[in-house]
Amino acid sequence: MPQSHIMPGFRPALGFTLLYLTLIVLIPLSALLLKSLNLSLEQFWGILTNKRVIASFQVSFGAALIAAAVAAALGFVIAWTLVRYPFPGKKIFDALIDLPFALPTAVAGIVLATIYEPKGWVGKWVIEATGVQIAFKPLGIVFALIFIGLPFVVRTVEPVLQEFDLAMEEAAASLGASRWQAFVKVIFPNILPATITGFALAFARGVGEYGSVIFIAGNMPYISEVVPLLIITKLEQYDYAGATAIGLTMLVISFLLLLLINSLQWWVRRRSGQL
Structure with a gap:
């Protein structure tokens, strides 16, 4: 049988x-x-082509993409440091990485706004040194989303680095490869799919983030207003049709971007021989 x-x-x-x-x-x-x-097609299109709606989409997706890219780079370095190097206080530092997971997003937003506002500890120093204001500007949104998205990258890349076979690195060194060549040719191609996954998770979280953003963004229409806040505004005005139209469009765009990222991840895995 x-x-x-x-x-x-x-x-x-x-x-x-x-x-x-x-x-x-x-x-x-x-x-x-x-x-x-x-909604009719004309009404739906009228909602989406509103200048305020377009500006909020640009802020949300632009900030999320930039923050996810920065989080991917920083998260890779942090994960590498935690896996490869022993140092005092390593366990405490490792535990702090997960703090954004446990911290309520509203609390995170208040803390970030307090630190980066023009009179805050860091914000005041940055303005004096560079003249750049972080809080209540689109840059503040990017900082908040990096804070939220960084743990996703670290916790995605870290297990892959821990399971990486050091014999491959030693073989590359025995064949005359420098440390940089071994990293670029051997290590990085094996870690890249996990890094892309972390980027996708950070981006997905950043696009829909609300609590940690509204306190540091300034929420100025056409400048620093994010799509989730605009949806909340529509709901408070009992414009349910407008809110659902914006939400559906945001869902479709997010799905297409994540599909593109996952396709890129699949291509990288296939090219590196992991499939």
């Missing part, structure tokens, strides 16, 4: 997964789509 390749418990597990996706993901998204269908 031929053996089944389906592991025991596959059907109940699949059923539970589909039930979860239906109740938690598909039904809410379907409700968002159905609510948007109450």
Whole structure:
């Protein structure tokens, strides 16, 4: 009798997964789509082409992309340091990385606004040194999103670095490769997919971030107003159709960007021989 390749418990597990996706993901998204269908194409397009809406999209996605890129670079360095180098207080430093996960986003926003405001500890010094204001400007949004997104990169890259086979690095050195050549040719291609994953997670979190942003952004229309705040404003004005139209558009753009990032990750894995 031929053996089944389906592991025991596959059907109940699949059923539970589909039930979860239906109740938690598909039904809410379907409700968002159905609510948007109450608008005509002309009304929908009119909402999206509003100058204030366009400006908020530019702020949200621009800040999220910049913050995710910075978080990916810094997170890689931090993960490398935690894995490769012993130093005093390493466990405490490692625990602090997860602080943004546990800290309420509103508290994080208040703390960041207090530190980076023009009269704050850091903000005052930055203005005196460079003349650049961080808080209540789009730059403040980027700083807040870096703070929120950094742990995603570190915790994604760190396990991959821990599992990396040092024999590959030693083999490259034995063949005459310098440390930099070994890093570029051997280590980095194996770590790049995890770094891209961390970037995608940080970006996804940053696009929809609200609590940590509103206190440091200044929330000025056309300058530092993010899409989640604009949606909240629409809901407070009982403009449910406008809020759902903006939310649906944000969802579609986010999905397409994440699909592009995941496709890039798949291409990198395939090229590096990990698939």
